[in-house]
Amino acid sequence: MGENVIFELQDVHKYFKNNDGSILKAIKNVNISLRQGECIVIVGESGCGKSTIARLILQLIDITKGKMFYKGRNVTNLRGKELKEYYRNVQMIFQDPLSTFSPRMKIGGYMIEPYLNFKLMDKRSAYKYAEELLEMVGLNKEFIDRYPNELSGGQLQRVVIARTIGLEPDIIICDECTSALDVSIQKQIINLLLELQSKTNFCNIFITHDLALAERISDKIYVMYLGEVVEILSSKNISRDARHPYTKALLNGVLSVKNFNKDIRVIDTPINNSVNIQGCSFAPRCPSAYKNCFAEKPVLERLNTSCSIACNLY
């Protein structure tokens, strides 16, 4: 295990059973490592397994095969007390802020719940702490007596972030946490997260399908396709450095105001999720696939300092 690595997934697999008894391989052989204070981004289209990874890391579902390490300790499929301790350090922010709130609970009640739950402080100091946190994320502390439906989506997402930060976790997983919000609010939330990250030095696992956003905030980008990592990029200019045809297709889908007359090529073939794919799983949709791609499965290899790739072309 490398230096400063605080979290690691080793050869993780996750299989689900379909209704007809067949097995769906949702996650295949995924390796992810996370250093202190790092922000990694997982991108891919819907159905590629990015949210499954988040739920695996959060231990909402069990790993089928493989290991998970947190601070050098094996934390695969924890139970009971240990799991509770683990939850204190790993927190998640969901996509739709409104659905994470109980509609009949005031913001204050929502905010203090984890601190009471983990027995970190008594009720009175928890309320006081909640007020401080609200001010830290740029909200008025009087919000503590409001109900969730009185707040806008952006404000609610701030409350969620405040509560999460208050626990001082090591890892925060953001599952599309800005895609339900307006563009301008999205920018504010991202800036808030980045600011808090530089202050408190937590690790961030950010899940999104917006590559432009990924490029802005990430130290490392994992591109996923059908449960596999096909490319790892650690670059601040991904349209120059990306090699994998799938990443290029995703890049192509980023609509930019700078370049609105570009011709967008479209991948028309639908996603192929059948179990017995021999070669590269992207080959049926790949514009530059050749014969070998349907026979031989590419493995993830390091191409240069900023790019690792699983593709037969390289």
Next chain:
Amino acid sequence: MTGKLIEIKCLTVRYKDEGNVIENLNMHVGYKEIIGIVGESGSGKTTLIRAIINLLSSGGEIVSGEIIFKGEDISKYSKERWRTIRGNEICMIFQNPGSYLNPIKRIGSQFVESIRSHIDISRNEAIEKAEETLRRMGLCDSFRIMKSYPFQLSGGMKQRIAIAMALAMEPKLILADEPTSALDVITQVQIIKELMKLRNNFNTSIIIVTHNIGCAAYMADRIMVMNNGEIIESDYKENIIAKPQMDYTKKLLDSIPELEGH
């Protein structure tokens, strides 16, 4: 692109408790033109297109103004009169295709019902028409889709079906309310391309409402920026993007994350 397909004059829309949501709004859409309306939530963009198709949510009403479509003021039409235009000449595509389709009916029967409520043709003819429209939308597997329930289809497919249903009547005007924001990148691009093809193949005009100014820039001929129920800036997209006049437009342009080397 000469002439006006639809013209809105001094439109004011009010919700019961909130006062005027749209005030004194003027705009027009030409033949074969795509208009992008951008703005944040609460700026009144959805209210505007709902007012055009006369589907304001409860408590909303058009207080004053005219909506002139083919020389007639459609905002004064009766319910019965509306039935002949809505879905026939003016169609709407909603943000979430999942809630637009009936979850306990097969696509085929919904599609046939929607066609037969507008044109007087037999069941079999309607099925044929539906399958043909689906194929035109790039859903080659039309037979299987007609037999499927909505939950068996992906989000992108459902949105295409919703567009196909709108298209089957070959409307003059399509109103699209955030048609791609519930979809992921790859499907989003597919849908945008399909909509742009519509304009070229069927001479349809489109009003697309979005908060992604990048999407509007790619699709539209003209962009209108809305804020607080008013159109604060409206121009050809080249001008809006190169020389935005209002601070609000600049802010919107500024808030989209951009790729470094694009």
